Amino acid sequence: MKPSKENLLWMYEAMVQARHYEETMARAYMEGKSPKFDIGSGPVPGEMHLAAGQEPCAAGVCAHLRPTDTVTATHRPHHAAIAKGVDLNRMTAEIFGKATGLGGGRGGHMHLFDPDVHFSCSGIIGESCGPAVGAALAAQMQKRDDVAVAYLGDGAANQGAFHEALNLAAIWNLPVIFVVEDNSYGISVPKSASTAIAHNSDRAGAYGMAGEYVADNDVLGVFAAAGKAVKRAREGKGPSLIEVETYRYFGHFQGDPELYRPKGEVEALKAKDPIARLREHILKEGAHDEAALDAALATAHDAVDAAFAFARQSPDAAPKDALSAVFV
Amino acid sequence: MSNRILTISAAMSEAIAQEMRADPSVFVMGEDIGAYGGIFGATTGLLDEFGAERIRDTPISETAFIGASVGAAMSGMRPIAELMFVDFFGVCMDAIYNLAAKNTYFSGGACPVPMVLMMAGGGGYSDGAQHSQTLYATFAHMPGLKVVTPSNAHDAKGMMIAAIRDDNPVVFMFHKGLQGLGWMASVEGAATKVPEEAYTLPFGEVAVRRTGADVSIVALGLMVHRAIEAAEILQKEGIDAEIIDLRTLVPLDRDGVFRSVKKTGRMVVVDEDYTSYGVTAEVIASVVERDISVLKAAPKRVAYPDIPIPYARPMEQMALPNAVNIAEAARAAFTSKG
Numbered sequence A: 001m002k003p004s005k006e007n008l009l010w011m012y013e014a015m016v017q018a019r020h021y022e023e024t025m026a027r028a029y030m031e032g033k034s035p036k037f038d039i040g041s042g043p044v045p046g047e048m049h050l051a052a053g054q055e056p057c058a059a060g061v062c063a064h065l066r067p068t069d070t071v072t073a074t075h076r077p078h079h080a081a082i083a084k085g086v087d088l089n090r091m092t093a094e095i096f097g098k099a100t101g102l103g104g105g106r107g108g109h110m111h112l113f114d115p116d117v118h119f120s121c122s123g124i125i126g127e128s129c130g131p132a133v134g135a136a137l138a139a140q141m142q143k144r145d146d147v148a149v150a151y152l153g154d155g156a157a158n159q160g161a162f163h164e165a166l167n168l169a170a171i172w173n174l175p176v177i178f179v180v181e182d183n184s185y186g187i188s189v190p191k192s193a194s195t196a197i198a199h200n201s202d203r204a205g206a207y208g209m210a211g212e213y214v215a216d217n218d219v220l221g222v223f224a225a226a227g228k229a230v231k232r233a234r235e236g237k238g239p240s241l242i243e244v245e246t247y248r249y250f251g252h253f254q255g256d257p258e259l260y261r262p263k264g265e266v267e268a269l270k271a272k273d274p275i276a277r278l279r280e281h282i283l284k285e286g287a288h289d290e291a292a293l294d295a296a297l298a299t300a301h302d303a304v305d306a307a308f309a310f311a312r313q314s315p316d317a318a319p320k321d322a323l324s325a326v327f328v
Numbered sequence B: 001m002s003n004r005i006l007t008i009s010a011a012m013s014e015a016i017a018q019e020m021r022a023d024p025s026v027f028v029m030g031e032d033i034g035a036y037g038g039i040f041g042a043t044t045g046l047l048d049e050f051g052a053e054r055i056r057d058t059p060i061s062e063t064a065f066i067g068a069s070v071g072a073a074m075s076g077m078r079p080i081a082e083l084m085f086v087d088f089f090g091v092c093m094d095a096i097y098n099l100a101a102k103n104t105y106f107s108g109g110a111c112p113v114p115m116v117l118m119m120a121g122g123g124g125y126s127d128g129a130q131h132s133q134t135l136y137a138t139f140a141h142m143p144g145l146k147v148v149t150p151s152n153a154h155d156a157k158g159m160m161i162a163a164i165r166d167d168n169p170v171v172f173m174f175h176k177g178l179q180g181l182g183w184m185a186s187v188e189g190a191a192t193k194v195p196e197e198a199y200t201l202p203f204g205e206v207a208v209r210r211t212g213a214d215v216s217i218v219a220l221g222l223m224v225h226r227a228i229e230a231a232e233i234l235q236k237e238g239i240d241a242e243i244i245d246l247r248t249l250v251p252l253d254r255d256g257v258f259r260s261v262k263k264t265g266r267m268v269v270v271d272e273d274y275t276s277y278g279v280t281a282e283v284i285a286s287v288v289e290r291d292i293s294v295l296k297a298a299p300k301r302v303a304y305p306d307i308p309i310p311y312a313r314p315m316e317q318m319a320l321p322n323a324v325n326i327a328e329a330a331r332a333a334f335t336s337k338g
């Protein structure tokens, strides 16, 4: 399946927006954390997991989705949230702990919920799978042709929750797509030391579903694989598993000394950056010209900058609000 | 005795190294405990000395490797398993609750499970509700597990060595805010003098951190340090607080708590874990059911409200017990007639 001109422009914009978001967040996160780095200080405290480099996994899949489809993401959720259309202002405000945030500051960066576009995530590894299966089950029972997508990391594919979810999805023939982001690491442990096979997509066969591996962090490859999987799901033909070879440019979390990572690895990866490659592809195909791409980039950056401004200007969550919203 | 000061994380890794040198059956497994040295520093430097066979990085498969710890422990080894954040217990609780905790009993004592399960707890740095819990009571509630929660480095080393040598499964719960990590604020009082040699501390003995005549403040983990701050506030008002550090939840030194409360006649119990059905209720019950007449006032508890832990700083800080509200509770106990 080849992307249309509109698809190409949309994916480009989603990817540059996610990239600009992560780079802006990386800077905001470091505010107030010097001279002594303290994870709990600054306007954005707590752990921060950024997904710069992994944009193809988000854009290539979400290009096929509509607002009523469900996405469940991981502890590294921003790129997927952006591609799914989560309210950027409220998401950023949530991460800044503001009253205007998606959860009024209760959730934070690993716990973003936007029911308007059916997006949620969890900081517990592997736990994105069950809720996606449930969303797919609901769609099937309610006779809607909506689909659900669960994002997880290559490390998460060693969790029991992943294997049980795959089996459930297969036996019930559910419209769900498992997208494994293979960035080669689970924190410091390389995939080669945690997983005895090269591709998690090969595990699909063991559960009776289609599996596909997309190499080289290629957004066009992701788009093609996801297109087939979403079509299959919408037509009631069951679940799929896609693993994408991808890269994370930052550490596992901000502040990670990355002692486990070979020197120069990130620089080598950046030399084949997926966004630059997509831009080149679009220009070569003549789908859009430089001016159109620059305009898309400017729009995307503006939206991000506006979201950060919104978050910063918003009022802090009030202390007493901690006690509300437990039972609603 | 040596005068060197160690952080809790350094004391833990020293304890593990000394036991690994002395006993080839001791080994560690868990996520990022090798090259990373443990996210909370408990295995720093151990991979270099002991190699990847005994300092074993695992996949993110807690059900499997904690279950495997149970099996290895029943087969002549002494595994130490690290479950990074206590909050992750949900994915592997069966291995903990139904295997580690029960096999000794099932076997009439014939199959002990000499393993240590170490895990980090605690909030206060905006990591959200899935990474900030303490869950002390959850583990202490289930028979078959010993549960220890050191508040300083000296205790951490002695309790870790005791845990490794213990033939029972021991849950070693350490508080992130006491570890002395480079990237997270740590309470100063947690880093203490630690002897070079290996030593053990007995489980089931409270430590009196401060003697006082007017009110007993009973606490554990990080809250011991908050209670000490509260005692300083109270001192200025002429209220003399005694601070009891529980140190182990199972076994619980009920006699030690009772002794203090009998002396002061008033008690405040402080816990960073959720209020309802928690440590605070258990400690109070152990006094009042023995002899309620030792109390001159109703006991008070200061613990985490029954809400998931909020991310935003103003909300989280409001909900966490601190010196001010501990002092307030002690003051209320002091002035009320009960």
Ligand SMILES: Cc1ncc(C[n+]2csc(CCOP(=O)(O)OP(=O)(O)O)c2C)c(N)n1
Residues within 6 Å of the ligand: A075, A076, A123, A124, A125, A126, A152, A153, A154, A155, A156, A157, A181, A183, A185, A186, A187, A252, B031, B060, B062, B084, B088, B091
């Ligand atoms: C059940 C559980 N175990 C462990 C962790 C700690 N942890 C957070 S992220 C992570 C690595 C995840 O690796 P992967 O799934 O490959 O995702 P990536 O971080 O590479 O995006 C681990 C071990 C957790 N959050 N939940």
